[in-house]
Amino acid sequence: MILQGTVHKYSKANIDTDVIIPGPYLKIHDHDELATHAMEGIDPEFTKKVSDGDFLLVGNNFGCGSSREHAPIALSKSGIRAILSPSFARIFYRNAIDGGYLLPIEIDENILDQIDDKDKIEINLENHTIKDMTKDNKIYDIKPFSKIISEIVEAGGLFNYNKT
Amino acid sequence: MGMTITEKILSHASNCNKVTPGDVVFANVNKVMIHDVSGPGVMKVFKELEKKGKPMGKIWNPDNVWISEDHFVPASDRVSADNVIQLTKWAQKNGIQKHFKYGFGQYGICHTLSHEEGLVLPGEVYVGGDSHTNTTGAMGAFAAGLGHTDIAYVLTHGKIWFKVPETLLFKLSGKRPAHLMAKDIILNIISDIGTDGANYKTMQFAGNVVDELEMEERLTLTNMTTEAGAKNGIIEPDTVTTEYLKHRTQQKFNLIKSDADAEFGEVFEYDCDKMEPSVAKPFSPENVVVVRELQNTEIDKAYIGSCTGAKLSDLRSAAKILKGRKVRVRTEVLPAAQSIYMKAIKEGLVTIFMESGAVIGPPTCGACCGAHMGVLGKGEICVSTTNRNFPGRMGHVESQTYLASPMVVAASAITGKITDPRDIQ
Numbered sequence A: 001m002i003l004q005g006t007v008h009k010y011s012k013a014n015i016d017t018d019v020i021i022p023g024p025y026l027k028i029h030d031h032d033e034l035a036t037h038a039m040e041g042i043d044p045e046f047t048k049k050v051s052d053g054d055f056l057l058v059g060n061n062f063g064c065g066s067s068r069e070h071a072p073i074a075l076s077k078s079g080i081r082a083i084l085s086p087s088f089a090r091i092f093y094r095n096a097i098d099g100g101y102l103l104p105i106e107i108d109e110n111i112l113d114q115i116d117d118k119d120k121i122e123i124n125l126e127n128h129t130i131k132d133m134t135k136d137n138k139i140y141d142i143k144p145f146s147k148i149i150s151e152i153v154e155a156g157g158l159f160n161y162n163k164t
Numbered sequence B: 001m002g003m004t005i006t007e008k009i010l011s012h013a014s015n016c017n018k019v020t021p022g023d024v025v026f027a028n029v030n031k032v033m034i035h036d037v038s039g040p041g042v043m044k045v046f047k048e049l050e051k052k053g054k055p056m057g058k059i060w061n062p063d064n065v066w067i068s069e070d071h072f073v074p075a076s077d078r079v080s081a082d083n084v085i086q087l088t089k090w091a092q093k094n095g096i097q098k099h100f101k102y103g104f105g106q107y108g109i110c111h112t113l114s115h116e117e118g119l120v121l122p123g124e125v126y127v128g129g130d131s132h133t134n135t136t137g138a139m140g141a142f143a144a145g146l147g148h149t150d151i152a153y154v155l156t157h158g159k160i161w162f163k164v165p166e167t168l169l170f171k172l173s174g175k176r177p178a179h180l181m182a183k184d185i186i187l188n189i190i191s192d193i194g195t196d197g198a199n200y201k202t203m204q205f206a207g208n209v210v211d212e213l214e215m216e217e218r219l220t221l222t223n224m225t226t227e228a229g230a231k232n233g234i235i236e237p238d239t240v241t242t243e244y245l246k247h248r249t250q251q252k253f254n255l256i257k258s259d260a261d262a263e264f265g266e267v268f269e270y271d272c273d274k275m276e277p278s279v280a281k282p283f284s285p286e287n288v289v290v291v292r293e294l295q296n297t298e299i300d301k302a303y304i305g306s307c308t309g310a311k312l313s314d315l316r317s318a319a320k321i322l323k324g325r326k327v328r329v330r331t332e333v334l335p336a337a338q339s340i341y342m343k344a345i346k347e348g349l350v351t352i353f354m355e356s357g358a359v360i361g362p363p364t365c366g367a368c369c370g371a372h373m374g375v376l377g378k379g380e381i382c383v384s385t386t387n388r389n390f391p392g393r394m395g396h397v398e399s400q401t402y403l404a405s406p407m408v409v410a411a412s413a414i415t416g417k418i419t420d421p422r423d424i425q
Helices: A023-025 A033-035 A070-077 A089-100 A145-157 B003-014 B038-051 B078-093 B108-116 B130-141 B148-157 B182-193 B206-210 B214-228 B239-246 B312-322 B339-344 B349-354 B406-415
Strands: A002-010 A056-060 A080-085 A103-106 A120-124 A131-132 A139-141 B024-028 B031-035 B067-069 B098-100 B125-128 B142-145 B158-165 B167-173 B204-205 B232-235 B266-271 B278-280 B288-290 B299-305 B330-333 B381-384 B399-404
Touching: A002 A080, A033 A070, A033 B158, A070 A089, A070 B148, A089 A145, A089 B003, A089 B148, A089 B266, A120 B067, A120 B204, A131 B078, A131 B125, A145 B312, B003 B024, B003 B142, B003 B232, B031 B108, B031 B148, B038 B148, B067 B108, B108 B125, B108 B214, B108 B312, B108 B339, B125 B130, B125 B148, B130 B214, B142 B232, B142 B312, B148 B158, B158 B399, B167 B182, B167 B206, B182 B214, B182 B239, B182 B266, B182 B278, B182 B288, B204 B206, B204 B214, B204 B312, B214 B239, B214 B312, B299 B312, B299 B406, B312 B349, B312 B406, B330 B349, B339 B349
Parallel strands: A002 A056, A056 A080, A080 A103, B031 B067, B031 B125, B067 B098, B125 B142, B167 B204, B167 B266, B204 B232, B299 B330, B299 B381, B381 B399
Antiparallel strands: A002 A120, A120 A131, A131 A139, B024 B158, B278 B288, B278 B399
């Protein structure tokens, strides 16, 4: 799988689910409506900046806090296809994978300083690399998915995964 | 090499003789919880699947599923009211009997009901559609929070995948001073390991201090493991556990414990003699300092509520300090369940709170997650018995929350400043 898009960078660590989709919106279950509030706690202009297929580049422990699946749903429906971070909080990570909403991709911490906001990049899940097309096609490695995660991703979510 | 209690529970649940950290297992689940936020989310997953030609089918075991109404009760608006109606219809259609409804006798915060009603037993695998499901691990169960898709999967398949977590063991020893609560201890631990210090891992608590803690205080330790990123928090069951459950369930259960030669990822030793009442400053539960460093910090509100800090033991601790004194700032007390509210009335705690000037509210998660029932305004500062203090968590994004024990919150309510309970005259 090869994906291309623009990077939206928020390098702060510990961006939590209250920031990604604040508590008052938990009662909303319409996916399109949730998308209009994505990242409202950190950038009220976020949804205006994102185009379909774009990527987030964020600090470590992204998605910590609550188990609300609203978080990956809101990001996915606002156009985000993959998130690059040194680490993810566990429930956010499995919600993103099992629900088939978007791809949480682990990177080395130093990549956070190399790739800038608005860079155009290519993510190659076959050879586990990122190419920064804005910066002379510089190549970085990404951490491959574990066996079960890549199988669930390939199946398109947990409900399509039959190897139990 | 032996197994930890968490590894043993997951190995039994997945019919494996032995599991080691890193193994991926499909574990059979004993109990499932959904509430008025995750429930409609799960129903939405089923609706989307149906659109794709995959009808939901039957629930694997309706008797092992229970529902609480806690986040948006009393209904904050029409959307919340509609969610509860939708949830009720779905529960009836799917034959779920254990539905703790607001305004129909016992109800309350899901994590409180799980122990107060004896819904989860030692040795069981329990998953809930809420991150603080970890709380119930204090009963000696494997308890973990999951999202909507995973809960939908468990409801229809009776099992779910887990990567077997490595266990971090926290040994709490020494003589715990009377003013030091479980909340102070867990805040100090989170301060040391950080909010991702236990990410994907188990936090297990042991040592003489844990042995001597009453069940509700133990539940504060496991509740806050979520704030260190833990998959689950757990305490081996003992006589405190069996005594606690004696009047709450007739069902038999197994007291699973770690093997003597179990392997832990890391062991942390804490001497509680030297630990002091502490608070987590905005905007992270790891941002911990001793209370006396902040004693001139003025506050606008003192909040005693939530699954973390409104159990009966929490209310008793707060009442001891508030008895015969008046609050100087807005103070709210919301017992975590109807049964706890009733016990607080019978013990005279509610009278103490009201005579101090505090307002008593119905059990709800509302203010803890900044949703309704007393949210903070711009610039307001709150000292709270809850579990999170992220930006905007309890209201306006420019409000501030300090996390503390019920004793610290009660002492602060009296002075109007963040106060160590030892400094109350």
